Amino acid sequence: MVQQVQKTKAIGTTLVDVKGLKVHFPVKGGLLGRTVGQVKAVDGVDLFVRRGETLGLVGESGCGKSTTGRAILQLIKPTAGTVKLDGVELTTASSNDIRRKRAEMQMVFQDPYSSLDPRYTIGQIISEPLENFKRGNAKEIQEEVANLMETVGLNPFYVNRFAHEFSGGQRQRIGIARALALHPSFVVADEPVSALDVSIQAQVLNLLQDLQGKFGLTYLFVAHNLSVVKHISDRVAVMYLGRVVELAKSESLYETPLHPYTQALLSAIPVPDPEVELRRKRIILEGDVPSPVNPPSGCNFHPRCWKAQAICREVIPPLEEKQSNHYAACHFPG
Amino acid sequence: MAANLLEVNNLKTYFYTRGGVVKAVDDVSFIMKPGQTLGVVGESGSGKSVTALSVMRLIATPPGKIAGGEILFNGENILDKSRDELTELRGSKISMIFQDPMTSLNPVFTVGYQIAETVKRHRKDVSNEQAWRRAVEMLDLVRIPDAKRRAKNYPHEFSGGMRQRVMIAIALACNPQLLIADEPTTALDVTIQAQVLELMKGLSQEFGTAVMMITHDLGVVAGTCQYVNVMYAGHIVESAPVKQIFQTPAHPYTVGLLQSIPRVDDARGARLTPIAGQPPDMVNIPQGCPYAARCPKVQARCRQERPELQLVGRGDQSAACFYPN
Numbered sequence: 001m002v003q004q005v006q007k008t009k010a011i012g013t014t015l016v017d018v019k020g021l022k023v024h025f026p027v028k029g030g031l032l033g034r035t036v037g038q039v040k041a042v043d044g045v046d047l048f049v050r051r052g053e054t055l056g057l058v059g060e061s062g063c064g065k066s067t068t069g070r071a072i073l074q075l076i077k078p079t080a081g082t083v084k085l086d087g088v089e090l091t092t093a094s095s096n097d098i099r100r101k102r103a104e105m106q107m108v109f110q111d112p113y114s115s116l117d118p119r120y121t122i123g124q125i126i127s128e129p130l131e132n133f134k135r136g137n138a139k140e141i142q143e144e145v146a147n148l149m150e151t152v153g154l155n156p157f158y159v160n161r162f163a164h165e166f167s168g169g170q171r172q173r174i175g176i177a178r179a180l181a182l183h184p185s186f187v188v189a190d191e192p193v194s195a196l197d198v199s200i201q202a203q204v205l206n207l208l209q210d211l212q213g214k215f216g217l218t219y220l221f222v223a224h225n226l227s228v229v230k231h232i233s234d235r236v237a238v239m240y241l242g243r244v245v246e247l248a249k250s251e252s253l254y255e256t257p258l259h260p261y262t263q264a265l266l267s268a269i270p271v272p273d274p275e276v277e278l279r280r281k282r283i284i285l286e287g288d289v290p291s292p293v294n295p296p297s298g299c300n301f302h303p304r305c306w307k308a309q310a311i312c313r314e315v316i317p318p319l320e321e322k323q324s325n326h327y328a329a330c331h332f333p334g
Numbered sequence: 335m336a337a338n339l340l341e342v343n344n345l346k347t348y349f350y351t352r353g354g355v356v357k358a359v360d361d362v363s364f365i366m367k368p369g370q371t372l373g374v375v376g377e378s379g380s381g382k383s384v385t386a387l388s389v390m391r392l393i394a395t396p397p398g399k400i401a402g403g404e405i406l407f408n409g410e411n412i413l414d415k416s417r418d419e420l421t422e423l424r425g426s427k428i429s430m431i432f433q434d435p436m437t438s439l440n441p442v443f444t445v446g447y448q449i450a451e452t453v454k455r456h457r458k459d460v461s462n463e464q465a466w467r468r469a470v471e472m473l474d475l476v477r478i479p480d481a482k483r484r485a486k487n488y489p490h491e492f493s494g495g496m497r498q499r500v501m502i503a504i505a506l507a508c509n510p511q512l513l514i515a516d517e518p519t520t521a522l523d524v525t526i527q528a529q530v531l532e533l534m535k536g537l538s539q540e541f542g543t544a545v546m547m548i549t550h551d552l553g554v555v556a557g558t559c560q561y562v563n564v565m566y567a568g569h570i571v572e573s574a575p576v577k578q579i580f581q582t583p584a585h586p587y588t589v590g591l592l593q594s595i596p597r598v599d600d601a602r603g604a605r606l607t608p609i610a611g612q613p614p615d616m617v618n619i620p621q622g623c624p625y626a627a628r629c630p631k632v633q634a635r636c637r638q639e640r641p642e643l644q645l646v647g648r649g650d651q652s653a654a655c656f657y658p659n
Contacts, residue, residue: 060523167612197377198550202594202608209605224523227553231596231606254598268528269598270553274576276599277557284532285525288493 015218016049016072016186021081023064023071027293040292041067043242045081046319049186054212054219056233056250058226058265062289064242069188069222073105074098085186103133106179110191112171116163122149122174123159129181148177151214153207169200173207180211188220193228205232226269230254238262241300242292244319248326258322258333261301299331307332338406339511339544340366340389345403347381347388350396354617358384360568361403363643368511369542371535373559373576375549375591379616380565382548386514389546390430391420407512426456429505433517435497439489445500446470446485449507456508472503476533495526499533506537513538514546519554531558552595556580564588567614567624570643574651584646584653586629623655631657 021042029036042064049055059065070076072083074090083090085105090098109115116125123145130141146156152173163171172192179187189208193201209232211217223229229236230250237247238259246259257263264283271277285304290296296303302312311331319329347359359381366372374382387393389405391412405412407428415423424430432438440448449469454460460468466485473481476499489497498518505513515534519527535558538545547559555562555576562579564572564587572585583589590609611628614620620627622637629636635656643654 060525169612197613198552198591199377199594199609200612202596202606205596206606206608226524227596227598227600230598231600264525266598268524270527270531270551270557271597271599272552272556272592272595273580273597273599274556275581277553282528282532284529288495288526289523 013051014048015051015086016220017082017084018045018047018068018072019082021045021068021071021083022079023067023076024079037293040242040295042071042078043292043295045239045242045244047237047244047247049218049220050234051185051218052212052216053234054221054232056229056236057220057222057239058224058229058236059239060224060265060289062241062292063239064292065222065224065239066190068239069107069190069220072220073107073188075107103129103182104184105186105188106182106184108172108175108179108187108189108192111195112168112175113195115175116171118163121160121162122154122166125163125174126177126181129178133182135182144181148181151180151211152177153203167200168196169203172196172204176204176207176211180215183215184217186218186220188222190222191224192221194223194225201228208232226265238265241289241295243300243329244327245301245330246326246328247319248323248328252323252326256323256326256334258326258328259301259330260305260307262328299329337367338365339368339370339408340546341404341406342385342389343404343406345385345388345405346401347384347393347398348401349398351617356616357568357619358398358616359388360619362565362568362570363403364563364570364573366512366544366546369538369544370561371538371545371547371559373547373549373555373562374565375552375555375562376565377550377613379567379613381568382565383516385565386430386516386546386548389514390424390428391415392430422456425452425505425510426508427510428512428514429508429510430514430516431498431501431505431518433520435494435501435521438501439497441489444486444488445473445492445503449473449485449500449504452504452507468507469503472507473500475506475537476500476503478503495522495529498522498530502530502534502537506541506543509541510543512544512546514548516548517550518547520549520551527554534558552580552591564591567616567619569624569654571625571655572651572653573643574653575649578648578651582648582651582659584648584651584658585625585655586631586657586659587625588653589659590628590630633657 022044023042024038024040026035027037045068057065071078078091126145126148127141149156154173193204221232233250235249236253237244240261246262257266264285267283287304298314299312299317302308317329317331319327322328322333343363345359345362349356349358376382388400446469449472450465453465453468470481470485473485478484519530559576562576563570566587572588593607594609609628614624623641626632626636641654641656643652645652646658
């Protein structure tokens with residue numbers, strides 16, 4: 001039997017709980033290919049996602065946001081830390097158990113060009129998860145594929161076409177249909193609109209919001225575009241060099257950012273309004289993001305921070321609740 | 335009139351592919367005054383980069399060809415220039431920086447050498463030593479710390495944002511009159527983008543360089559440009575001073591574009607209004623207005639006749655639309 005659409009569960013209970021997540025990649029070097037260092041892509045991330053909400057995960061390239069998303073889904077084995085989905089620990093689960101859990105947690109990828117197999121028809125792409133998890137006989141699966149295509153705004157008439165016959169926005173819809181095929185509760189969307197043109201971006205963002213309402217989905221929305229993240233997220237986590245530096249409700253994060261990095265990041269976004277642009281004060285950060293192979297001591301933002309004091313160079317500030325439901329990892333927030 | 339730095343008249347740049355003729359730029363006209371910053375916005379395939387490459391005469395032939403029109407730079411038609419004359423022009427009077435700073439620098443030469451090379455190419459009377467000094471000076475100008483030492487470094491020793499600064503240093507080394515920047519910050523992170531845009535703005539003001547800023551990001555346009563051309567399917571559909579583009583957009587495409595982008599200073603939850611449908615197939619652009627198929631205000635006339643770019647009665651603002659806002 002094709003599984004019926006899950007009923008929306010109570011919003012507010014924690015669905016995904018991540019504690020102390022670390023992902024370190026070895027750096028090989030020398031003649032013998034020995035490990036000479038570690039890229040600390042994710043270095044102690046704590047976060048939780050509530051049922052039915054969208055948590056935005058933002059940061060610049062190399063901050064570890066995508067790796068965090070993948071490590072939560074166990075697509076990359078975390079080096080340390082725990083990840084609980086609906087109370088079930090994933091990091092210690094057997095590969096069979098994780099495989100079964102995959103039906104509940106899915107992913108939408110950034111690049112709609114490389115994430116769809118060019119030799120498969122759209123029907124084959126969307127039905128593959130249904131067949132893998134034996135959700136019904138051939139006819140039922142066929143019907144379900146047609147349903148899914150309609151749900152994401154594709155004409156089921158095109159079921160036998162190949163991915164290259166579709167535009168970027170349509171391909172992203174195919175990727176979303178595939179992710180939804182097994183009626184997951186949790187979806188990690190990794191930069192789902194950044195490869196699309198602006199007029200198409202809005203179509204896909206609206207679709208994601210509609211689907212969330214319809215199926216009670218919980219999203220982890222990974223993106224570098226802060227305007228897009230603000231638009232879609234209930235809460236937002238800001239990452240810098242492998243750590244979450246600030247986590248708060250969307251409104252309070254954008255209105256009263258507490259961490260200096262968030263403040264600089266927000267001030268750097270160009271606003272499409274010349275009047276606003278004229279009035280705005282920009283915090284221009286000096287220098288570049290340091291290498292995650294050899295991150296700075298203490299607060300890893302201190303070399304670029306205008307508020308840095310001696311303590312910042314020595315002590316790693318923990319992510320603490322500085323205001324109600326507003327967490328920041330900074331010794332001198334505000 | 336000699337007051338125009340750049341005057342593009344009825345430019346047509348076509349690509350002859352196996353699938354048919356792609357009219358990437360079709361009958362585009364605009365002017366740039368000395369020192370002006372012009373934004374060219376549009377989605378992928380709208381013809382904004384091809385317009386820039388045509389001005390630089392960098393269209394690969396075949397398959398591409400400038401099929402018609404003229405490009406007057408300081409009153410002289412660039413399309414009539416010989417190869418040698420073009421080489422003389424590029425890098426000294428007109429410079430270009432590209433989107434990808436990783437691939438536009440030569441990995442086997444130091445950045446100092448690459449800047450000095452540009453200077454020596456265009457100034458015969460400059461000695462090696464003077465050219466090197468100029469290179470260091472330029473690196474200092476684009477705020478690369480410790481420029482004297484860094485000039486001896488290779489491109490791979492610089493980060494993305496630093497490499498884009500090196501590109502800007504090369505582009506500005508000969509004090510060009512026109513700098514064409516093709517998505518200069520698209521590959522960079524926002525905090526680095528802010529650094530680079532600030533730098534470009536400062537330098538263009540300091541040296542009076544005119545900048546053609548090609549981008550898909552309306553936010554970048556709002557912050558850096560004085561005048562804007564909006565392109566769609568190979569045509570300029572709207573052309574206006576920056577304030578008017580954002581406050582009183584005239585073409586339905588500009589309106590649609592502004593409504594479809596989420597803004598960081600917006601309240602959350604407001605639903606976006608996307609533009610329906612897809613951009614047209616460039617090989618087979620329907621007759622009439624190229625935007626007709628997606629336009630909410632479309633009338634029978636729009637599907638038959640192509641609207642010309644004309645003033646809409648608000649000063650300098652013009653739109654290619656029969657029913658402008």
